[in-house]
Amino acid sequence: MATIETLNGPLDTAELGTVLMHEHIFNITAEIQIAHPGFNGWDPEVEIPKANEELRALKVAGVDTIVELSPIGLGRSLDLIRPACEGTGLNVVLATGLYTYDVLPRPWHFSGPGTLLDGDEPLDELMRADLRDGIEGSGIKPGILKCAIDAAGLTEHVERVVRSVLRIHKETGAPICIHTNPTEERGLDALRILEEEGVDTGRVMLAHCGDSTDLDYLDKLAQSDALLGFDRFGLNILLPFDDRVATVAAMCERGYAEKMILSQDANCFSDWFPPGLNEQVTPDWHFQHVIDDVVPALLERGVTQDQVDLMLRDNPRTFFER
Numbered sequence: 001m002a003t004i005e006t007l008n009g010p011l012d013t014a015e016l017g018t019v020l021m022h023e024h025i026f027n028i029t030a031e032i033q034i035a036h037p038g039f040n041g042w043d044p045e046v047e048i049p050k051a052n053e054e055l056r057a058l059k060v061a062g063v064d065t066i067v068e069l070s071p072i073g074l075g076r077s078l079d080l081i082r083p084a085c086e087g088t089g090l091n092v093v094l095a096t097g098l099y100t101y102d103v104l105p106r107p108w109h110f111s112g113p114g115t116l117l118d119g120d121e122p123l124d125e126l127m128r129a130d131l132r133d134g135i136e137g138s139g140i141k142p143g144i145l146k147c148a149i150d151a152a153g154l155t156e157h158v159e160r161v162v163r164s165v166l167r168i169h170k171e172t173g174a175p176i177c178i179h180t181n182p183t184e185e186r187g188l189d190a191l192r193i194l195e196e197e198g199v200d201t202g203r204v205m206l207a208h209c210g211d212s213t214d215l216d217y218l219d220k221l222a223q224s225d226a227l228l229g230f231d232r233f234g235l236n237i238l239l240p241f242d243d244r245v246a247t248v249a250a251m252c253e254r255g256y257a258e259k260m261i262l263s264q265d266a267n268c269f270s271d272w273f274p275p276g277l278n279e280q281v282t283p284d285w286h287f288q289h290v291i292d293d294v295v296p297a298l299l300e301r302g303v304t305q306d307q308v309d310l311m312l313r314d315n316p317r318t319f320f321e322r
């Protein structure tokens, strides 16, 4: 029996069920919230119960597991996640790592290889501690490592994070999610560094491939064993719904259903945007969009129920069992 670490402890992978592989619960910028409480409408007393309701509804809609991909840089906090998930019946896989597109937080400017104080990469020990003692020392362990390669590419600091994540993967065997920017074909940069470090691409999920309609680019990524994230359904401001659906259908036609997952990269609350903006600009960007709208649209375009089951059930399970 293979198990995966979740908010409620180790889970038999056979129990993963229907999985949304890339979501967030809260994305909170802690330092701004401390200095300016309530910035962009954040009120935990309102938002935690609201999140709990949304997550309960998601379970009722047929989703069993979400992978919550918010490490340092995205505001992960058990004080928020725990009450939001309590009693929902959802399995929640948490992440460790660091999310930046360009530079590291200030402490890393002074410690770590090649810096003033030199020494080992400080991020290594933080991830190691999460995986060993649990997040915030709670015993609740992350099930996945997370880093990002965005438009700026492998800047000095981004490269430090990525190599740190790959090092800890090799030490612990934890699988990896790499946020990529498809416009700049950062998925190919990810594959290059994985090869350099001798990491099996089958242990890696490349996030945000679904922001692209470039089948040549996606084809190149699909030549690896990586899991490709079509994981921003509802973010139609970046790419319209029909284009997202058509690209998944085209990839299924090319025989890649075994390499894809469907998700939304949604959240219950984020202080990145002014209050109310999501409702106005991205009304479909919510947890139930894949189940309510994307799956029916895929079936209509000739994607089979078996292929949908691969993307929502079998591929996530296989990924975590490898």
Ligand SMILES: [Zn+2]
Binding pocket: 022, 023, 024, 069, 265
């Ligand atoms: Zn995300």
